[in-house]
Amino acid sequence: MGNIRKSYGSNITTLGSTNDKIVLLEGDLADSTMSDLFEAKFPDRHFQIGIAEQNMVGIAAGLALEGKIPFVNSFAAFIAMRACEQVRTDIAYPNLNVKLVVSHAGLSAGSAGPSHHSIEDIGIMRSIPNMTVLCPGDEEEMKQVLEASIAIDGPVYIRMSAMDCPNIYTSKNKFNIGKATILREGSDITLVSTGTMMNEAMQVSDLLDKQHGISSEVLQMASIKPFDIDSISHSIRRTGKIVTIEEHNIIGGLGSAVSEVVAEIGTGKIIRIGINDHFTDTVGTPEFLLEHEFLTTNAILKKVLKFLET
Amino acid sequence: MREFERLENITKEARYLIIKTLIDSGMGHPGGSLSSVEILTALFFKIMNINPEDPGLNDRDRFIMSKGHGCLGLSTILNLRGFLSDKELASFRKNGGSLSAHVDMKKMPGVDMSTGSLGHGLSVGVGRALSAKINKQNHKVYVLMGDGETQEGSIWEAAMSAAHYNLDNLVGIVDRNKVQQCGNTEEIMSLEPYFDKWTAFNWDVKEIDGHDINQVVSALSQDNQESKPKLILCNTVKGKGVSFMEGDNKWHGGGAIKEFAKEAMQEVKLESK
Numbered sequence: 001m002g003n004i005r006k007s008y009g010s011n012i013t014t015l016g017s018t019n020d021k022i023v024l025l026e027g028d029l030a031d032s033t034m035s036d037l038f039e040a041k042f043p044d045r046h047f048q049i050g051i052a053e054q055n056m057v058g059i060a061a062g063l064a065l066e067g068k069i070p071f072v073n074s075f076a077a078f079i080a081m082r083a084c085e086q087v088r089t090d091i092a093y094p095n096l097n098v099k100l101v102v103s104h105a106g107l108s109a110g111s112a113g114p115s116h117h118s119i120e121d122i123g124i125m126r127s128i129p130n131m132t133v134l135c136p137g138d139e140e141e142m143k144q145v146l147e148a149s150i151a152i153d154g155p156v157y158i159r160m161s162a163m164d165c166p167n168i169y170t171s172k173n174k175f176n177i178g179k180a181t182i183l184r185e186g187s188d189i190t191l192v193s194t195g196t197m198m199n200e201a202m203q204v205s206d207l208l209d210k211q212h213g214i215s216s217e218v219l220q221m222a223s224i225k226p227f228d229i230d231s232i233s234h235s236i237r238r239t240g241k242i243v244t245i246e247e248h249n250i251i252g253g254l255g256s257a258v259s260e261v262v263a264e265i266g267t268g269k270i271i272r273i274g275i276n277d278h279f280t281d282t283v284g285t286p287e288f289l290l291e292h293e294f295l296t297t298n299a300i301l302k303k304v305l306k307f308l309e310t
Numbered sequence: 311m312r313e314f315e316r317l318e319n320i321t322k323e324a325r326y327l328i329i330k331t332l333i334d335s336g337m338g339h340p341g342g343s344l345s346s347v348e349i350l351t352a353l354f355f356k357i358m359n360i361n362p363e364d365p366g367l368n369d370r371d372r373f374i375m376s377k378g379h380g381c382l383g384l385s386t387i388l389n390l391r392g393f394l395s396d397k398e399l400a401s402f403r404k405n406g407g408s409l410s411a412h413v414d415m416k417k418m419p420g421v422d423m424s425t426g427s428l429g430h431g432l433s434v435g436v437g438r439a440l441s442a443k444i445n446k447q448n449h450k451v452y453v454l455m456g457d458g459e460t461q462e463g464s465i466w467e468a469a470m471s472a473a474h475y476n477l478d479n480l481v482g483i484v485d486r487n488k489v490q491q492c493g494n495t496e497e498i499m500s501l502e503p504y505f506d507k508w509t510a511f512n513w514d515v516k517e518i519d520g521h522d523i524n525q526v527v528s529a530l531s532q533d534n535q536e537s538k539p540k541l542i543l544c545n546t547v548k549g550k551g552v553s554f555m556e557g558d559n560k561w562h563g564g565g566a567i568k569e570f571a572k573e574a575m576q577e578v579k580l581e582s583k
Contacts, residue, residue, distance in 0.1 A: 023444070047440065047475075055433045055467035062437015065422065066445070070437075086464075089427050090434060094415065 001164040004196070005103050007139035008160060009034035011146050012071060012101075016042050019150070023063055025049055025056050026073040032162070033073040033103045053078045057086035057098075064096040069150065075109070076102040076159055080121035091155045092130045099149050101158045105135070105195065106247030107275075107293070108162040110286040114279040118159075122194075123252020125157045126225045132156040132177060133225040137198030138167045141222055144175035152177065161247070163286045165196045169220075178226035186217035189308060190235040190242040194221045194254045197245040203297040204245075204304060214308065221254060232261045236268035243271050243304055247295060250274040271307050273300055313356075317523045320351045320390060325551040325578045327386035327399070332564045333571045335403040339411065341561040342456055343383025345487040345520070345546040350387040352526040353452060354420075362392035365419035371449045372422040372438050376431020377456035377485065378412040382564075384421070385409055393420035422451075429462025431455065432482060436472050439480040439539075452530075454483045458490030461499045466511065469539075473512035478534040482513070482541045485520065487548035491562045505543055513541040520544025552577045 016022045016038055023045045030036040030048075039046040049056040053074055060070035072079065079087065079102045091098045102121070109116035125133045134149065134156060136142040142160065149156040173181050183198070184205055193201035198220045208214040217235050221228065236242045242262065244255040255272030262270045275293050282292055290296055294303070324347045332338040354360070358371040375384050385402060388394040394409075398417075401407025408417045412426030423434045435453035442449060459465065472480050486504065488495050495501050508515045514535040518525040526544065534540040548562070549555025552574050560566065567574065 044444070049471060050474075052464075052467035052471065054464040055436070055471055058430055058433020058464065058468065059437035059440065059471065061423070062434040062439070063441050064437075065434070066438055066441035068441055068444075085427060086430060086433070090423075090430055094424050 002139035002167040003164050004136060004139060004142045004160045005034040005162060007142040008101060008146065009037040011143045013038045013041050015146065015150060016045065019069070021067065021069045022071065023047065023068045024071045024073065025060055027051055027053055027056050027078070029074055032075070033101070035073045053083040054086050057083040058090050060098045061090040061094070061096055064098045069097055069099065071099045071101055073101050075116060076105040076118035076121045077116055080118060080124050084124060088128050092128045095130045095154055097153050097155070099156045099158065101160065103160045104162045105159040106161060107280060107289040108286045110289060111283050113283065117280065119249045119275045120252065121159060122224055122248050122254065123256065126257065130155055131225065133159070134177070134222055135159040135195040135224055136222045137193065137196050137220055138165050138169050140167060140169040140171065140173070141175055145222055148175060148177050159195065161196045163196060166199050168198055168202055175222060177223050178228060179223060180219040180221050180228040180231035182217070182231065183220050184216070184218040186215040186239070188215045188239060189304065190217045190219065190239045191245060191304070192219045192221055192232070192242060192254065192258055193245045194224060195247055197247055197295070200295065200297050200300055201245050204301050207297070207301050208304065212305070224254060224257060227257050229261050232258055233265050236262060236265070241269050241307065243273060243307060245300060246274040247290070248274050249277055251277055269310070271303065273303055314524060317351055317355060317527070320355055321347045321523065322580060323390060324351060324383070324386050326580050327389065328383055329552065329574045329578045331382060331386060331399060331402050332567050333575065334400065336568060337403045337411065338382040338564045339379045339562060340382065340552070340555060340564040340567070341489065341548040342377060342380045342485065342487065344550045344552065344555065345548050346380050346383050346454065346485050347550065348521050348523050348526050349454060349483055349485060349544055350384060352523060352530055354387050354391045356527050357530045358452065359449065360420060362420065365393060369447065369449050372451040373420070374423045374431045374435050374451070374453045375413045375421060375425055376453050377428070377459055378425030380456070381409065381411055381413045384413060385418070388418060388420050391420065394418065428456070428459035429464040432465050432468035435480055436468050436475070436477065439472070439477040440475060442479050443477070450479050450481055452481045452483065454485065457484055457486045457488065457495055457501060460484065460501065469508070469511040469513065472539040476537040477539045478537050480539040481530070481534065482539060484541065484543050485546050486543055487546045489548040489557060489559045489562065491559060493559050508541045508543070512538065514538040515541045515543060517543040517545065520546035521550055
């Protein structure tokens with residue numbers, strides 16, 4: 001099993017040794033976001049801002065205006081919501097080169113509860129002009145997402161799960177901003193995932209094939225914005241049916257982004273699988289909560305099979 | 311000409327231009343623009359190392375107008391200093407114009423952050439000052455705040471971090487005109503003891519008369535106490551220079567100017583015009 005945060009910690013430290021413009025800001029959560037490796041290696045380029053996310057984002061704006069490449073680390077909920085206006089007005093509006101790398105996305109904060117969950121952030125972030133929104137699904141994809149984010153001059157929101165996850169992406173897969181990764185080609189149905197739901201999508205695809213003889217295409221959309229409209233259109237024109245799978249509210253996230261494409265091209269049927277617009281009403285580990293929200297392989301498979309009957 | 315008179319004349323021209331532009335556009339924020347005139351005059355005409363010919367100069371002093379609604383006043387100062395043309399100033403809040411009610415650094419050379427939503431500017435100033443420390447640069451970062459906007463919690467987050475990082479290259483200035491949109495600050499949400507609040511946040515605080523150009527220049531000229539950010543608490547009068555606007559929150563915004571245009575112009579008219 002891998003961990004996206006671990007990938008972030010080690011890869012940002014590697015990138016930091018060749019690019020001295022990179023500075024890290026964190027709000028008393030370095031051990032949770034795993035940016036502490038960078039702090040140990042580059043103490044002069046690491047700034048502890050304390051528990052003050054609005055200030056942290058504003059400081060990042062100031063550093064970016066002076067030519068630095070600030071990486072802001074915190075939990076998704078606290079950047080996308082607590083500091084939302086600073087992100088929008090101080091980073092996105094002036095189009096500054098700030099990278100917001102946030103952890104504990106979706107339900108991955110587990111028993112910390114809904115205050116620490118983040119099921120709204122994709123919707124919030126993708127509606128902000130100038131913002132690039134990326135949701136990698138495993139360690140290798142995180143590495144490539146990170147490298148791609150540094151290659152562009154502008155604000156980027158990178159959403160990380162805190163959970164351990166299987167590594168699916170290999171160095172043969174190439175992540176590009178604005179492009180889908182076609183993990184598997186198929187003809188009967190399209191499964192679209194983002195973040196760590198990439199794993200569930202692949203498992204569902206395996207079971208569809210082995211147990212039911214159904215051929216599915218799997219698109220991993222780590223790039224939520226810009227969004228690869230062409231790949232989605234191309235796939236749905238061939239399969240006619242598309243399923244979105246995300247650890248996010250079905251309103252505003254991947255499901256909405258794909259629905260917009262389907263509506264605009266005027267062909268194909270869609271179902272959105274995610275969190276059905278409610279705060280979780282129970283307590284438990286991330287795995288337990290995903291099961292509770294029917295976001296496990298078997299629960300998703302059932303929905304897909306039912307959809308195929310329509 | 312004595313330096314005092316030179317600066318005093320600029321403040322007169324600025325007040326005239328503020329009212330002229332306000333009448334012309336029909337909208338703006340005269341109260342907080344008129345209260346900041348001496349502060350902005352001292353910064354742009356005496357204190358800051360800046361060059362209108364090269365607004366992005368690497369070693370220039372940085373200026374952030376955290377009270378972004380003071381854009382009317384700032385625009386007139388930028389015009390007088392050569393950063394904005396007469397045509398640009400004349401477009402203030404007009405359809406298709408380049409200047410809105412709030413500061414846009416991309417349209418206003420000489421300004422180092424876009425502002426408008428209150429309580430944001432000091433954090434950005436902290437970021438710029440931190441960068442100067444990392445790069446071992448010697449310029450200063452000036453952030454002008456309104457007193458009302460310091461009701462925002464983010465100001466105090468920023469104040470805490472500036473002191474924590476010993477930012478003695480950062481100068482905060484508060485235009486303490488004591489009036490905000492809906493009334494007096496002490497009635498809306500009291501700020502006092504204000505001097506003590508900044509002192510408690512470990513800033514080096516100086517309190518002055520913000521309409522005495524000599525006091526403003528003198529306070530801004532002094533170096534920061536070592537390892538401390540400096541706060542200049544400028545006691546001012548909202549609407550300063552137009553008697554019926556002074557201290558009246560009705561003139562926070564200037565929607566009523568059409569009705570009072572003649573009277574306002576009479577109070578700020580220049581002998582030469």
